Amino acid sequence: MDRQQLFDRIRQKGSYLCVGLDTDIRKIPSHLRNSDDPLFEFNRQIIDATHEYAVAYKPNVAFYESLGPAGWQSLERTLKYIPEGIFTIADAKRGDIGNTSSLYARAFFEQMQFDAVTVAPYMGADSVAPFLAFKNKWTILLACTSNPGSNDFQTIESRTTGRPLYEEVIVKACEWAGPDQLMFVAGATAPERIKRVRSLAPDHFLLVPGIGAQGGSLSAVSEAGMNKMCGLLVNATRSILYASDGKDFAEEAAKEARLLRDEMSSYLDRFL
């Protein structure tokens, strides 16, 4: 899916919602736990209930990997179940020396056919290049994350440029690829950083975690980050997935997703 197609979907749906499929075997409703493939069964019902309101799904690979080979099968089944025309992101935060990153890129782009993978920047250009080598795919590079630890290293200011590390990542990565291949992760918990990211990368899409359970504000994020092609994919996970732990979990997930879509729709009208 290219940038124009993604924007078209956002306009059609009035939504820039990404639903995180961080499906925790310990948190899914008890009546699902005895099914053959509980993670997939939960995801299937979540996808059925929310795909009208979402433009992207983002399974965090850890939740599947931690279950061994069976977990990888749940992930593959989930990916195949996501309807055509919805953007898919493997939240994997990989990054290794070049020949190794190539293998990760092939795993997520070829073997599993995700549209995008999240990548960690610490190891630099040659660790990211193998992902960017897939021209019709997307690399989503961590810039400023939404967790408390984002203040440990990402905000260290360079003696040479005065810029914090997350800005250095953006400036350098913009030399590696343009907005048709590269997105950045910018956490909702610090909207002032989203503003800085937007000024350094005016055309890139930003993947924004941290609203809902982590406390970020959708309104502040949208005001700080929206560009003329929306430029935002705002992720919600726990507030949707675990809206209820009963048999009505999918119905309640749909309500939460619809509420977010309605709010996003109003920001698209206001800021676009």
Place this chain on the structure above:
Amino acid sequence: MDRQQLFDRIRQKGSYLCVGLDTDIRKIPSHLRNSDDPLFEFNRQIIDATHEYAVAYKPNVAFYESLGPAGWQSLERTLKYIPEGIFTIADAKRGDIGNTSSLYARAFFEQMQFDAVTVAPYMGADSVAPFLAFKNKWTILLACTSNPGSNDFQTIESRTTGRPLYEEVIVKACEWAGPDQLMFVAGATAPERIKRVRSLAPDHFLLVPGIGAQGGSLSAVSEAGMNKMCGLLVNATRSILYASDGKDFAEEAAKEARLLRDEMSSYLDRFL
């Protein structure tokens, strides 16, 4: 395995060699490719041939993950095959928000029972803490890596302290855990950085990639990095695994490993 036990093994074997099991299905000898589990079959013969000379094995998870569920099974079989008393490292370079890092930690420490996992520092304290929560296990944090991209971000100097990012990582991480739980990755391609790392973390073990195919010098690394409990695990991968692509691959791997052991043995005599 605790630090004293690791040091005891190093003295017994006269070696601080870690063999990287980055087993590439496209590079293993052709006569193995038709076996039921080619990766495991290759690893089994490499382990048989080299375990006398190695104190650690380090499979890079990408090489298994890229083959899907079957690859994970090869990894699990390999781990179980490694003889008792040899240190095992999952080279995974993971790191995510706290609840997600917990899942990665459980996957590698509980489900698969590795002794150690490599972890990326970019997301800060709460992304590393779940690994450190396993008291009888090891977290190996990336500090300065051996690849060309290590110069993109790791060497950015802080405006406040004047220290490059990789030193900031070490200083901060030393507040999180001591040398009985934490090691650092320090690449052999820049021995002057190993010297700096050693001065900031005098007692920690360092995992040193980058000799052999990447061009680092075992002698320079050993002089710069050895402490009174050795404090080094020096990794070699391609020079051992692919010493020959014929039926004599294991025999040739053993020769390479023995040469490295002999050289290490002389440095242990000289620097310890």
